[in-house]
Amino acid sequence: MNKSVIFDIDGTLLYARGSGRQAFGTAFRAAYGVEYCNVDKICFVGATDSNVVRNMAIESGITNTPALEEHFFMVLARELDRALATQKPLVYAGVPEFLAALTQCSLALGIITGNIRSTAWSKLRHGGIDRFFCFGAYGDDHHERSEIARRAIRRAPSAAPVAVMIGDTPLDIQAAKTHNLIAVAVATGWVSAADLAEAGADLVLDDFSDTARCVAGVMNLLR
Numbered sequence: 271m272n273k274s275v276i277f278d279i280d281g282t283l284l285y286a287r288g289s290g291r292q293a294f295g296t297a298f299r300a301a302y303g304v305e306y307c308n309v310d311k312i313c314f315v316g317a318t319d320s321n322v323v324r325n326m327a328i329e330s331g332i333t334n335t336p337a338l339e340e341h342f343f344m345v346l347a348r349e350l351d352r353a354l355a356t357q358k359p360l361v362y363a364g365v366p367e368f369l370a371a372l373t374q375c376s377l378a379l380g381i382i383t384g385n386i387r388s389t390a391w392s393k394l395r396h397g398g399i400d401r402f403f404c405f406g407a408y409g410d411d412h413h414e415r416s417e418i419a420r421r422a423i424r425r426a427p428s429a430a431p432v433a434v435m436i437g438d439t440p441l442d443i444q445a446a447k448t449h450n451l452i453a454v455a456v457a458t459g460w461v462s463a464a465d466l467a468e469a470g471a472d473l474v475l476d477d478f479s480d481t482a483r484c485v486a487g488v489m490n491l492l493r
């Protein structure tokens with residue numbers, strides 16, 4: 271193990287089929303005591319869970335507190351795990367094979383996500399890909415993606431510093447560049463390959479379906 275690669279989750283590894291959005295509505299009602307009317311309009315692309323719930327509270331005219339936020343996260347984790355147990359996340363084509371191949375190249379794999387810790391692992395577990403990852407940083411660590419990335423970098427195995435970050439939005443690319451990491455982008459999410467290239471990704475992949483090509487692309491950047 272000589273280097274680590276960190277992955278975003280939603281839009282990069284899998285799609286939770288809208289389970290997150292529903293769970294946000296239920297958890298907000300439980301923790302903040304009011305209905306949030308714009309659940310269908312929440313933008314999760316490149317967002318962090320901490321930022322999303324803080325904005326929901328502001329829009330609802332509620333003063334947020336750490337206690338309310340923690341209660342929200344607790345209910346969110348329970349609701350989402352329950353939903354994902356019956357409606358499994360869609361793991362994108364080639365993802366398990368790509369993760370297995372990177373592991374065989376002696377790379378350590380980690381998570382950098384705006385999801386809170388419990389929902390991040392819940393999505394990976396229900397998607398059957400949790401076993402590939404050995405560290406991570408999450409949306410309840412901080413509300414800004416580049417600060418979450420800083421924590422993921424700090425948590426990597428000491429023998430395998432983080433060299434590559436893989437995500438599906440310009441915000442992932444920006445976070446990678448902030449920390450001098452190689453930015454790999456995949457267009458399986460909600461941003462086109464052209465826009466990801468424009469945002470400065472070092473490598474843009476349409477998806478992970480061609481394992482050999484994807485692994486070669488990452489290994490070339492590591493040379």
Ligand SMILES: [Mg+2]
Pocket residue numbers: 278279280281282315316437438439459
């Ligand atoms: Mg994403």
